[in-house]
Amino acid sequence: MSEMTQTAAKPRIERSATASRTYTIFVIIGLAALILAPMFFYPIFLMKLLCFALFACAFNLLLGYTGLLSFGHATFFGGAAYFTAHVVKEWGFPPELGILTGVAGAALLGLVMGFFAIRRQGIYFAMITLALSQMFFFFCLQAKFTQGEDGIQSVPRGHLFGFIDLNNSTNMYYFVLAVFVIGLIVIWRFINSPFGMILKSIRENENRAVSLGYSVARYKLGAFVMSAALAGLAGGLKALVFQFATLTDVAWQMSGEVILMTLLGGIGTLIGPIFGAGLVVTLQNYLATSDFPVTIITGIVFMICVLLFRRGIIGEFYASRLGRKLGFEHRR
Amino acid sequence: MAVTATAKQEEPRVVLSARGLSKSFGAFMAVKNVDLDVHHARVHALIGPNGAGKTTVFNLLTKFLQPTAGSITLMGTDITRTPPDRVARMGLVRSFQISAVFPHLTVLDNVRVALQRPSGLSTQFWLPVSSLDRLNARADELIETVGLKRERNALAADLSYGRKRVLEIATTLALDPKVLLLDEPMAGMGQEDIGTVANIVREVAKTRAVLMVEHNLSVVADICHHVTVLQRGEILAEGDYAAVSADPRVRTAYMGTEEA
Numbered sequence: 001m002s003e004m005t006q007t008a009a010k011p012r013i014e015r016s017a018t019a020s021r022t023y024t025i026f027v028i029i030g031l032a033a034l035i036l037a038p039m040f041f042y043p044i045f046l047m048k049l050l051c052f053a054l055f056a057c058a059f060n061l062l063l064g065y066t067g068l069l070s071f072g073h074a075t076f077f078g079g080a081a082y083f084t085a086h087v088v089k090e091w092g093f094p095p096e097l098g099i100l101t102g103v104a105g106a107a108l109l110g111l112v113m114g115f116f117a118i119r120r121q122g123i124y125f126a127m128i129t130l131a132l133s134q135m136f137f138f139f140c141l142q143a144k145f146t147q148g149e150d151g152i153q154s155v156p157r158g159h160l161f162g163f164i165d166l167n168n169s170t171n172m173y174y175f176v177l178a179v180f181v182i183g184l185i186v187i188w189r190f191i192n193s194p195f196g197m198i199l200k201s202i203r204e205n206e207n208r209a210v211s212l213g214y215s216v217a218r219y220k221l222g223a224f225v226m227s228a229a230l231a232g233l234a235g236g237l238k239a240l241v242f243q244f245a246t247l248t249d250v251a252w253q254m255s256g257e258v259i260l261m262t263l264l265g266g267i268g269t270l271i272g273p274i275f276g277a278g279l280v281v282t283l284q285n286y287l288a289t290s291d292f293p294v295t296i297i298t299g300i301v302f303m304i305c306v307l308l309f310r311r312g313i314i315g316e317f318y319a320s321r322l323g324r325k326l327g328f329e330h331r332r
Numbered sequence: 333m334a335v336t337a338t339a340k341q342e343e344p345r346v347v348l349s350a351r352g353l354s355k356s357f358g359a360f361m362a363v364k365n366v367d368l369d370v371h372h373a374r375v376h377a378l379i380g381p382n383g384a385g386k387t388t389v390f391n392l393l394t395k396f397l398q399p400t401a402g403s404i405t406l407m408g409t410d411i412t413r414t415p416p417d418r419v420a421r422m423g424l425v426r427s428f429q430i431s432a433v434f435p436h437l438t439v440l441d442n443v444r445v446a447l448q449r450p451s452g453l454s455t456q457f458w459l460p461v462s463s464l465d466r467l468n469a470r471a472d473e474l475i476e477t478v479g480l481k482r483e484r485n486a487l488a489a490d491l492s493y494g495r496k497r498v499l500e501i502a503t504t505l506a507l508d509p510k511v512l513l514l515d516e517p518m519a520g521m522g523q524e525d526i527g528t529v530a531n532i533v534r535e536v537a538k539t540r541a542v543l544m545v546e547h548n549l550s551v552v553a554d555i556c557h558h559v560t561v562l563q564r565g566e567i568l569a570e571g572d573y574a575a576v577s578a579d580p581r582v583r584t585a586y587m588g589t590e591e592a
Contacts, residue, residue: 196457205432207432213507
């Protein structure tokens with residue numbers, strides 16, 4: 001019997017080596033494509049795509065790697081957009097500091113929301129996050145600094161580090177791309193760290209983790225705050241890209257959209273949410289000018305996905321014969 | 333595979349005790365007024381027919397359930413109201429009836445997860461996973477102790493049931509607990525694994541307290557110093573195996589059909 005487990009164990013290791021090689025190749029191709037993309041596509045569209053991709057990845061850090069379904073992530077995305085827009089426009093902060101303010105604000109909001117939500121599970125967790133994010137929405141509607149229904153308009157992009165003019169859309173694009181890559185590296189490191197190991201074990205068997213002496217709630221809170229901060233990074237970036245922050249970003253529809261993106265792309269895969277975000281943003285962009293109602297189309301896409309590709313696009317690809325041949329393995 | 337290092341047998345003393353422990357679920361009293369003393373350097377068996385409340389007693393002692401009445405003391409500290417992860421950090425570590433491994437982690441990673449907290453390597457989210465490699469020496473030692481060396485890099489999910497239980501014992505030992513609570517450690521194991529685990533338990537109990545729920549009475553007779561028999565949530569009999577198995581009430585309640 002131990003003989004058998006031995007032979008079963010070996011190919012797995014080799015396979016993961018092929019997987020990391022294929023992964024490296026994919027990353028290089030993807031990066032090259034993103035670097036060259038502004039020659040072929042409208043930069044604002046690409047920047048929007050990257051912002052939402054980062055947002056979805058941050059969300060996936062919580063759903064895919066911690067197993068917590070938050071229905072309030074718009075709070076961090078939109079909240080950070082407001083904070084960044086406010087400090088950049090009213091206090092004259094440089095863009096890099098403005099984004100960091102957004103991240104810090106989102107992390108703080110995450111700490112508060114996480115503190116109340118983390119002790120509940122499943123639907124109760126989702127409901128508490130939804131309720132708290134609705135409260136934040138009404139706060140934004142009423143507060144002075146958000147300027148209510150108008151939102152914060154004409155936010156200056158400013159000069160990065162004082163000398164790179166972000167009003168130039170090429171400069172802005174590469175800045176967004178750099179932040180996006182940094183965000184992904186942070187997520188990757190977070191998942192593949194001693195902390196990430198404990199998160200994984202909690203997701204695998206929470207009771208056992210408790211019996212090994214881990215305060216499960218604290219680790220979940222840590223992941224929640226990290227996810228909120230990264231969602232804030234995406235939100236702050238978006239405020240600079242579009243040069244405004246409005247109520248749309250903190251509304252519950254935004255929380256729903258990011259769930260949609262993550263599910264479409266594939267929960268618990270590092271690059272799935274990027275594809276999911278790409279699909280949703282592209283659909284929205286191209287359908288916006290047509291006569292088709294966007295929400296109905298995305299709704300239908302979502303239904304097809306749930307019925308046919310339950311693992312999401314990338315998840316299905318990993319589980320397919322080709323994906324397995326390339327060394328991927330989808331574990332859920 | 334035998335346990336290599338043999339420790340000196342230490343003197344027994346009470347380390348974990350429960351007084352008047354009771355738990356009711358609605359109108360149903362699962363555990364009634366149980367007094368229990370678990371001694372350092374002794375193997376204590378908790379036996380009884382199905383539904384006698386053995387696992388509930390375990391859950392109460394490890395604080396996975398809150399007792400309705402009674403008190404629990406661990407090494408002089410009252411832990412009646414202490415949360416389960418704190419209790420684990422104080423040195424009272426349990427195993428579960430259903431195998432409790434992390435299925436999609438390798439054997440090595442399973443043991444390393446247990447070692448991470450005592451080594452202060454569980455909150456670093458900025459370090460690479462390779463920073464955990466310095467736990468490998470200790471992890472390999474534990475893996476070898478329980479005879480899982482050849483399965484070191486296999487996923488826990490791919491192990492047989494018996495091997496999973498053995499792995500669970502390795503992760504439990506990784507915490508270097510003062511008191512071990514093993515919930516049916518030998519259930520579903522092959523004869524070879526039973527022998528391995530019995531040896532491990534005997535060895536481990538020289539320097540620690542062990543409380544185990546076990547149905548295999550020949551194992552109980554072989555390695556346990558003290559036996560408590562539960563029936564319908566109450567203590568029916570107590571003493572060493574010879575005394576307990578000679579008790580006519582125990583024979584009718586439990587052993588009548590299962591003469592060891």
